[in-house]
Amino acid sequence: MLPCVLFAVFIFATRRVDGFTLTEEENSNQDVFETDFLQQRLHPAFHCPDMSPSPTVPTSVEYVKAADVKVIAALGDSLTTAIGANGSTILSIPFEFRQVSWSIGGYGTYQNVITLPNIFKLFNPKLLGPSPVMTLHGGPITINETGFNFAVTGHNTVNVTDQIRHMIDTFKSYPGLNFQEDWKVVTMLIGMNDICDYCKNKDLFSPKSSIHYMTEALDMMMNEIPRTIVNVVQILTMEPLREVQRPTLGCQLQKRFCSCLVRPEANSTELKELVEINSEFQRRLEKLLHTDRFFKKDFAVVLQPYLETATPPRLSNGSIDLSYFTADCFHFTVKGHEELAKGLWNNMFQPEGKKEKIKTFSEPVKLICPPKDHPYIYTRPQAVSSAPAMKHFSLTTSVLMSLLSVFVLYNCP
Numbered sequence: 001m002l003p004c005v006l007f008a009v010f011i012f013a014t015r016r017v018d019g020f021t022l023t024e025e026e027n028s029n030q031d032v033f034e035t036d037f038l039q040q041r042l043h044p045a046f047h048c049p050d051m052s053p054s055p056t057v058p059t060s061v062e063y064v065k066a067a068d069v070k071v072i073a074a075l076g077d078s079l080t081t082a083i084g085a086n087g088s089t090i091l092s093i094p095f096e097f098r099q100v101s102w103s104i105g106g107y108g109t110y111q112n113v114i115t116l117p118n119i120f121k122l123f124n125p126k127l128l129g130p131s132p133v134m135t136l137h138g139g140p141i142t143i144n145e146t147g148f149n150f151a152v153t154g155h156n157t158v159n160v161t162d163q164i165r166h167m168i169d170t171f172k173s174y175p176g177l178n179f180q181e182d183w184k185v186v187t188m189l190i191g192m193n194d195i196c197d198y199c200k201n202k203d204l205f206s207p208k209s210s211i212h213y214m215t216e217a218l219d220m221m222m223n224e225i226p227r228t229i230v231n232v233v234q235i236l237t238m239e240p241l242r243e244v245q246r247p248t249l250g251c252q253l254q255k256r257f258c259s260c261l262v263r264p265e266a267n268s269t270e271l272k273e274l275v276e277i278n279s280e281f282q283r284r285l286e287k288l289l290h291t292d293r294f295f296k297k298d299f300a301v302v303l304q305p306y307l308e309t310a311t312p313p314r315l316s317n318g319s320i321d322l323s324y325f326t327a328d329c330f331h332f333t334v335k336g337h338e339e340l341a342k343g344l345w346n347n348m349f350q351p352e353g354k355k356e357k358i359k360t361f362s363e364p365v366k367l368i369c370p371p372k373d374h375p376y377i378y379t380r381p382q383a384v385s386s387a388p389a390m391k392h393f394s395l396t397t398s399v400l401m402s403l404l405s406v407f408v409l410y411n412c413p
Helices: 002-013 035-040 116-123 157-173 192-196 207-224 239-243 250-257 269-289 334-348 387-411
Strands: 069-076 183-189 228-233 299-304
Touching (some): 116 183, 157 183, 157 207, 192 269, 207 228, 239 269, 269 299, 299 334
Parallel strands (some): 069 183
């Protein structure tokens, strides 16, 4: 009975996105946005000079265009399940608005809501995997509801291999998906719950342990999934989230979601330790992925760092712009999800070492087109790119040293 009552209240309490109130009752979970909303809030069309696929299906991970991608999926936690993202009150927090999630949401089109799949759908309208509807956290769900959003609210890095196993099993059996031949893009953002839970178990949620579990997860994907590009999104610097506050009951949920971050006093030893743990996680993840360990002919893991130093959006008076945050003062609304989606897309078409990092969400991200001189998703690590040059350098040096030795031998008295 209680779930029914909660759902009935939810229908009237969560009908808002970015300032527009939705008043007519919806026919299904998919109709989160009503027709009048879609007419009032359409994003300008996005076009690129080249939106075509490769002449033949690429065999190398280095030459995959956006239109070559057939499958999209996501792994992570409540930021990827999009807890409360389309809600305006605390009653929306149990609901996962997967259809508007930044990395995997498939509601409508790009002009309705900007998500990574909706951008890819401009290049390949037959994309498999975008999440179609919302789900209830903790309730029974099916792949028809989640799409290929395998994220689980509350999960830590220790849990992500379970998500990957579910993803692999689904890929192998999903109708219309060619497991061996189709190019896949998988986005993973996980680790912020490790920071939030660090003070509860400093061994399990230490950066060393977290990166160990991340490594296991990436090894599993590399060993078992062909033709795949994995976006690993760097976690946020989380201390500024302490400033996101409202005098509401909903904001008290921060203490439940992320007590290790929210409860310590300013300038306390506990907070300083957590800030350092956050930084160490970022450093260790960068060290792991700025190598060629997870790179081969048909598979690559790419660190997308655009969130690493991002600060919360602010109004002109310097206060936090709360329109980006849900009723719990912790998760992002659709407005925030759209910025995450644009930042990720841009990073995918920028080479390692030149990937842009968002400074503040106060400045909307401007979406870019794949570069004309490199229309492919960047996957080649600098460690690999420099290897041939270093090999050539070493060979040249060896030859020169040998010639010098001969010269000295025959010219010394």
